[in-house]
Amino acid sequence: MQYTLMHKDMPVADLVLDEATSAVQKVCDLYYAEHLPVGVSVKRGVVDRAALNSWWIDRSIPASRSGVQKALESLKLSSTRLLLTKSMGLSLSDQYWIKPQGSDVRWSQVNFFSNDFSEDIGDILWGKASKEETLSFHSPDNTSDGFLKKRWKIINGARCLLKAGSPPFMQQPFNEVIASAVCRRLDIPHVPYQLCWDDELPYSVCPDFITPDTELVSAWRVMQTRKKDNSTSVYRHFLNCCEALRLSGITCAIDQMIVLDYLIANEDRHQNNFGLIRDADTLEWLGAAPIFDSGSSLGYDKLTNQILSGKGVECKPFKKTHEEQLALVTDMSWINFDALHGLEDEIKEILAPAGEYLDQARQNAIIVSIQRRAEQLQELALSQRQTTDLAESDVVEDVAENYQRSGPTMNMF
Numbered sequence: 001m002q003y004t005l006m007h008k009d010m011p012v013a014d015l016v017l018d019e020a021t022s023a024v025q026k027v028c029d030l031y032y033a034e035h036l037p038v039g040v041s042v043k044r045g046v047v048d049r050a051a052l053n054s055w056w057i058d059r060s061i062p063a064s065r066s067g068v069q070k071a072l073e074s075l076k077l078s079s080t081r082l083l084l085t086k087s088m089g090l091s092l093s094d095q096y097w098i099k100p101q102g103s104d105v106r107w108s109q110v111n112f113f114s115n116d117f118s119e120d121i122g123d124i125l126w127g128k129a130s131k132e133e134t135l136s137f138h139s140p141d142n143t144s145d146g147f148l149k150k151r152w153k154i155i156n157g158a159r160c161l162l163k164a165g166s167p168p169f170m171q172q173p174f175n176e177v178i179a180s181a182v183c184r185r186l187d188i189p190h191v192p193y194q195l196c197w198d199d200e201l202p203y204s205v206c207p208d209f210i211t212p213d214t215e216l217v218s219a220w221r222v223m224q225t226r227k228k229d230n231s232t233s234v235y236r237h238f239l240n241c242c243e244a245l246r247l248s249g250i251t252c253a254i255d256q257m258i259v260l261d262y263l264i265a266n267e268d269r270h271q272n273n274f275g276l277i278r279d280a281d282t283l284e285w286l287g288a289a290p291i292f293d294s295g296s297s298l299g300y301d302k303l304t305n306q307i308l309s310g311k312g313v314e315c316k317p318f319k320k321t322h323e324e325q326l327a328l329v330t331d332m333s334w335i336n337f338d339a340l341h342g343l344e345d346e347i348k349e350i351l352a353p354a355g356e357y358l359d360q361a362r363q364n365a366i367i368v369s370i371q372r373r374a375e376q377l378q379e380l381a382l383s384q385r386q387t388t389d390l391a392e393s394d395v396v397e398d399v400a401e402n403y404q405r406s407g408p409t410m411n412m413f
């Protein structure tokens, strides 16, 4: 089938997609190279088809998504890739879509930011039988990423992402709310998550942080914009890529993310769980995306004693341990530890309705572990402040004066 890859109403390139696999078989005419997905390169006018195909296939629901096999059975489909073309590849996280050849449909008529969408696919992915006899595939759920069960819903006119937890503890929705509370207290730009219940199962709800004018570009995609040599760390590479895109102020956002992830012992801040936002029309880089997806933290899949011991906590995306990663933080002076007073009681309230999923001992362990980490962080921040403000490290000589004085001497040679 022939399509045009679109960026809002901007035609990007004509494509041939394989009907059986949805793969990009061929890239035909290229119209606006600068509007290609970030990280897809063009050499001598030829688009890197493999890179474009991998971007396109990554748009489909991952095969690892909880409950996806059952959903595919009820949809009578062999792969989630086949859902991509059924809704023109439209998403609520960016502005790309595919227009069937010969169609004159416009962005304003199809995008999910301003047009309603069907709940059918969401129902099925959420584990509910669809109420409709004939299914409508017109849904942003066909292009949603991530492991956890999730669906988009329009709540009071706002596009919201609903996300479940994983058994047995179903802790991720609670963790999202706790992470939101930490961010709010420390003034870290974040997506606010709330806790809800459906059929006695907890889930989190957050608003879409993308507007019809913006889009999320994951750190992974940002890092495809330049070659990384083996001697450059992932952290440095990411900052180099941002610098090359002429985006400043990212170090501060990364400092904030590392500090939050240390506090909540986040184990899954992979390169698709943070990123940048750009203007989809002007392609101007606007800054770091607010913090989202912080649920795989606070020992979400561990036993209570393991939460208490604090051992075996994985770390991503830059270093293997949170302690090493914390050493990358350039400045801790912004952390207002006073703002964390009362966090314990707030977490107690957040966890109180967890009932059978998180027993009292587990709830206490979660609170103790975050308190301990906050104390350790405070000690570290204090020592950082002291080392950066030691009298011994003050400038001893007035360099400018010395330089002037040494001027004539240098001229002697």
Ligand SMILES: Nc1ncnc2c1ncn2[C@@H]1O[C@H](COP(=O)(O)OP(=O)(O)OP(=O)(O)O)[C@@H](O)[C@H]1O
Residues within 6 Å of the ligand: 092, 093, 144, 145, 146, 147, 148, 149, 150, 161, 163, 191, 206, 207, 208, 209, 210, 216, 268, 272, 273, 292, 293, 295, 296
């Ligand atoms: N509020 C939001 N607004 C717009 N896009 C979002 C929002 N939240 C998440 N996304 C997009 O949806 C993707 C999946 O969401 P999320 O990362 O929260 O799911 P997850 O199942 O927890 O992922 P993981 O597999 O990393 O655990 C994100 O990578 C991001 O691209």
Ligand SMILES: [Mg+2]
Residues within 6 Å of the ligand: 146, 147, 272, 273, 293
């Ligand atoms: Mg994620």
